[in-house]
Amino acid sequence: MGLISGLFLGIVFGIGLMAGWKHMMQYRSTKRVAKAMDIKLLGSLNRDDLKKICGDNFPDWISFPAFEQVKWLNKQLSKLWPFVAEAAQAVVKESVEPLLEDYRPAGITSLKFNKFSLGTVPPKIEGIRVQSLKQGQITMDIDLRWCGDPSIILGVEALVASIPIQLKDLEVYTVIRVIFQLAEEIPCISAVVIALLSEPKPKIEYILKAVGGSLTALPGVSDMIDDTVQSIVTDMLQWPHRIVVPLGGIPVDISELELRPQGKLTVTVVKANDLKNMEMIGKSDPYAIVYVRPMFKVKTQVIDNNLNPVWNQTFDLIAEDKETQSLTLEVFDKDIGQDKRLGRVKLALNELEAETWKEMELRLLSSFDTLKVKDKNDRGSITIKVLYHELNKEEQLAALEEEKKIIEERKKLKEAGVIGSTMDALDGATSLVGSGVGLVGTGVGAGVGLVGTGLGAVGTGLSKAGRFMGRTITGQSSKRSGNTTPVSSVQENGGAKPL
Numbered sequence: 001m002g003l004i005s006g007l008f009l010g011i012v013f014g015i016g017l018m019a020g021w022k023h024m025m026q027y028r029s030t031k032r033v034a035k036a037m038d039i040k041l042l043g044s045l046n047r048d049d050l051k052k053i054c055g056d057n058f059p060d061w062i063s064f065p066a067f068e069q070v071k072w073l074n075k076q077l078s079k080l081w082p083f084v085a086e087a088a089q090a091v092v093k094e095s096v097e098p099l100l101e102d103y104r105p106a107g108i109t110s111l112k113f114n115k116f117s118l119g120t121v122p123p124k125i126e127g128i129r130v131q132s133l134k135q136g137q138i139t140m141d142i143d144l145r146w147c148g149d150p151s152i153i154l155g156v157e158a159l160v161a162s163i164p165i166q167l168k169d170l171e172v173y174t175v176i177r178v179i180f181q182l183a184e185e186i187p188c189i190s191a192v193v194i195a196l197l198s199e200p201k202p203k204i205e206y207i208l209k210a211v212g213g214s215l216t217a218l219p220g221v222s223d224m225i226d227d228t229v230q231s232i233v234t235d236m237l238q239w240p241h242r243i244v245v246p247l248g249g250i251p252v253d254i255s256e257l258e259l260r261p262q263g264k265l266t267v268t269v270v271k272a273n274d275l276k277n278m279e280m281i282g283k284s285d286p287y288a289i290v291y292v293r294p295m296f297k298v299k300t301q302v303i304d305n306n307l308n309p310v311w312n313q314t315f316d317l318i319a320e321d322k323e324t325q326s327l328t329l330e331v332f333d334k335d336i337g338q339d340k341r342l343g344r345v346k347l348a349l350n351e352l353e354a355e356t357w358k359e360m361e362l363r364l365l366s367s368f369d370t371l372k373v374k375d376k377n378d379r380g381s382i383t384i385k386v387l388y389h390e391l392n393k394e395e396q397l398a399a400l401e402e403e404k405k406i407i408e409e410r411k412k413l414k415e416a417g418v419i420g421s422t423m424d425a426l427d428g429a430t431s432l433v434g435s436g437v438g439l440v441g442t443g444v445g446a447g448v449g450l451v452g453t454g455l456g457a458v459g460t461g462l463s464k465a466g467r468f469m470g471r472t473i474t475g476q477s478s479k480r481s482g483n484t485t486p487v488s489s490v491q492e493n494g495g496a497k498p499l
Helices: 002-043 047-054 071-102 221-237 393-415 422-430 445-452 458-468
Strands: 108-117 124-131 137-147 151-158 162-182 189-196 203-210 243-246 263-273 286-291 310-319 326-333 340-348 358-363 381-390
Touching (some): 071 108, 071 124, 108 221, 151 221, 162 221, 263 286, 263 326
Antiparallel strands (some): 124 137, 151 162, 162 203, 189 243, 286 326, 326 340, 358 381
């Protein structure tokens, strides 16, 4: 019996072992086939499919083989970061703090760093693409990601309260364009141009947390800081705006690298319809702000107690790059303290045909970022007329010279303490819309005061930003000859000069 039972159990065990082996091999074969099918499907995905799966933060080298991975560079950067962060903290603080003050929104009396540290987590370079767009230049696009742990505390002061605000969970996703201007003499590079590409749009995410207080003590402070950060990035670092850093050696002409006006926009803000009422008693008192660059805003008159205001005011604005820039229109409700935004909309300049008037009615949105839109209600519309005129070389030079004069006047007034920020100029100029007071070319008195308001600190901020790059910026400091040029005449129908 023992022999028979042993043989039986051995046969059963052998059959079970063979069945298990067969099942395992079939399972592995099925997994291989499934994986092969997944790989085949992934190989057929295009860029849009990848963006749907991975979101907007996928590395460019996934869908663009021209972007090369640089793991070796990230390893070296991780070793260097403690020293780079320590050395850069004071320089970055010195460079950025004046910019916060320059772009400080109305309602905030002071915006400074109480504490600034870059943390221990280094940025990561996802890929680099090297190309040559012009002879004598090397262009490098760097796909940069940074989910850092900086320790940043902003001191925000307003008329009603003063609260330190901590910036947490900082995330930066952007593509940096670096252009090397080549030279025939050592060090073989005469200048470097640095800018953030417009597409993909630079993405900066963070969370604001009050230290020992509540953000509700300062109404709208989070939105104001968001707008300030966005304005600085858009107005100074995002293409076509750029930082030009000369590297020394034999002096060379780098004027071609600097930003120059390309066209002039004549914008008539006609009217708005069916605006959202933000008042508990009565109706909103709307006005519109129009700009291509945040630093050069213009503002219409305030129409009291009206949700269908008619302005019919015309402004001239300068554009540097029709392909990447947009015309922004924002409608606000004039209020005691902080004005409320009723809606905003953007118009891409590449939709405009040169030398042709175009009239359009644009629907207002609560935010440009649709993911942050909480209020789905209709915000009404704004009607405008737009004419785009391409500047010739003579007009470009004239515009640059006019800009130099205006910026110098504003710089003097800023240093004298007459003005504080850009929004000061915006409010001051608007109060005289249609009054016949000259905003440009008066030389003395109220006219100069209004011209000077708002941009005096641009030179100081950009000069410090240049030192952040290790050099003084040519053409981007107080002279800053290559940037947006306001038009130097007041419109006949009551429009104000861009500020």
